[in-house]
Amino acid sequence: MTRSATRERLFAAAIELIAESGLAATTVDQIAARAGVAKGTVYYNFGSKAELFSALLEFGVERLAATLRDAVAGRPPLEALEAAVAAELAFIGEHEPFARLLIAETWRSGGDWQRAARLIRERAVEVLAGALRDAVAAGVLRRDLDVATAASAVFGMVLTVALDWRALQPERPVDDVRATLMDLLRGRLVP
Amino acid sequence: MTRSATRERLFAAAIELIAESGLAATTVDQIAARAGVAKGTVYYNFGSKAELFSALLEFGVERLAATLRDAVAGRPPLEALEAAVAAELAFIGEHEPFARLLIAETWRSGGDWQRAARLIRERAVEVLAGALRDAVAAGVLRRDLDVATAASAVFGMVLTVALDWRALQPERPVDDVRATLMDLLRGRLVP
DNA sequence: GGCTTTGTACTGACCGGTCAGTACAAATCT
DNA sequence: AGATTTGTACTGACCGGTCAGTACAAAGCC
Numbered sequence: 001m002t003r004s005a006t007r008e009r010l011f012a013a014a015i016e017l018i019a020e021s022g023l024a025a026t027t028v029d030q031i032a033a034r035a036g037v038a039k040g041t042v043y044y045n046f047g048s049k050a051e052l053f054s055a056l057l058e059f060g061v062e063r064l065a066a067t068l069r070d071a072v073a074g075r076p077p078l079e080a081l082e083a084a085v086a087a088e089l090a091f092i093g094e095h096e097p098f099a100r101l102l103i104a105e106t107w108r109s110g111g112d113w114q115r116a117a118r119l120i121r122e123r124a125v126e127v128l129a130g131a132l133r134d135a136v137a138a139g140v141l142r143r144d145l146d147v148a149t150a151a152s153a154v155f156g157m158v159l160t161v162a163l164d165w166r167a168l169q170p171e172r173p174v175d176d177v178r179a180t181l182m183d184l185l186r187g188r189l190v191p
Numbered sequence: 192m193t194r195s196a197t198r199e200r201l202f203a204a205a206i207e208l209i210a211e212s213g214l215a216a217t218t219v220d221q222i223a224a225r226a227g228v229a230k231g232t233v234y235y236n237f238g239s240k241a242e243l244f245s246a247l248l249e250f251g252v253e254r255l256a257a258t259l260r261d262a263v264a265g266r267p268p269l270e271a272l273e274a275a276v277a278a279e280l281a282f283i284g285e286h287e288p289f290a291r292l293l294i295a296e297t298w299r300s301g302g303d304w305q306r307a308a309r310l311i312r313e314r315a316v317e318v319l320a321g322a323l324r325d326a327v328a329a330g331v332l333r334r335d336l337d338v339a340t341a342a343s344a345v346f347g348m349v350l351t352v353a354l355d356w357r358a359l360q361p362e363r364p365v366d367d368v369r370a371t372l373m374d375l376l377r378g379r380l381v382p
Numbered sequence: 383g384g385c386t387t388t389g390t391a392c393t394g395a396c397c398g399g400t401c402a403g404t405a406c407a408a409a410t411c412t
Numbered sequence: 413a414g415a416t417t418t419g420t421a422c423t424g425a426c427c428g429g430t431c432a433g434t435a436c437a438a439a440g441c442c
Binding site for chain 1: 343
């Protein structure tokens with residue numbers, strides 16, 4: 001088997017297992033078994049459990065960030081923001097275990113990878129921040145908006161809502177959920 | 192020493208240690224030492240490490256929910272919502288490690304423990320949902336607002352923003368962060 | 383064509399350390 | 413006097429990480 005194919009199988013296995021039980025509770029033996037691979041192969045492809053995890057995080061977040069960038073590209077400011085939110089929602093719908101892993105593990109305290117994990121997550125948030133900045137520059141959002149905090153808020157809001165949606169009412173159409181999020185974003189709360 | 196006094200000391204010790212090193216990295220021996228208690232005492236008072244942590248989670252969420260209920264009590268609808276958000280933010284500022292524990296444990300996908308953790312979290316979200324319902328009833332929010340989704344969104348938004356705040360710019364005043372959150376909530380994004 | 387060599391990917395038994403949990407007799411509350 | 417705590421010693425399962433060895437295809441060699 002090719003190296004990259006093996007790596008991807010390990011990624012997929014690790015994402016599932018970590019989403020279920022957490023990083024600390026997931027053993028390297030489990031990951032290897034789920035991927036249909038010997039334990040040594042994990043250490044041949046990645047130097048350590050931590051390295052595997054950080055590569056996995058990197059891989060997943062890069063895909064999320066790319067999805068967001070694609071959604072934003074070439075759209076006018078406010079529409080771009082909404083497209084990004086819709087894209088984040090869709091991504092989570094398709095990669096639910098990864099989303100669980102992301103929300104659960106980026107806020108764990110402890111290890112060295114912790115800081116790195118947070119920086120990786122920033123890449124996704126940064127796309128939202130960019131969209132917000134553009135909107136501010138175009139004058140469609142308040143000039144004194146705290147872009148960093150707002151981006152973090154939008155990201156977290158979408159992530160939480162998406163996971164609640166998947167867990168509690170998965171049969172509900174995406175568009176429904178997206179509409180509620182848009183209303184919140186646009187300040188359509190007030191009658 | 193009385194049984195409950197010992198329990199409280201163990202509790203305090205466990206919280207401190209989680210603040211320093213995280214949940215997974217904290218050993219029972221450490222907890223006992225920090226509490227100035229023999230290891231056997233931990234197992235006399237709690238049957239296992241898991242039981243100790245589950246009691247901790249229960250204890251913490253109940254305090255968070257109580258804090259939110261206090262903040263909401265006797266306030267007019269919109270002000271109540273704002274007070275709840277401020278209270279959640281302040282609570283997380285003061286109990287950061289607990290907030291991390293909460294966010295990490297409620298989003299797993301398997302097992303009974305996860306379901307229980309989820310139900311516990313609901314208690315806090317429910318307070319926000321109540322405030323939103325009151326506001327809808329009072330006519331200050333849209334009649335057709337999806338209260339459950341909105342409550343989840345607000346809770347997740349505040350949690351994410353609060354942890355980002357603590358991690359990236361802890362010296363920033365709470366009021367600053369709270370103001371941005373309230374602007375988002377009230378739709379004051381647009382100039 | 384047959385042969386050796388080389389590089390890459392993978393295997394799985396094994397090791398050493400860690401840590402939850404146990405045991406229990408003696409001390410100390412209340 | 414019964415409930416609670418102490419102190420210490422111990423067990424054994426588990427787990428991250430290692431390493432000598434296998435498989436095998438492509439490349440060089442005669």
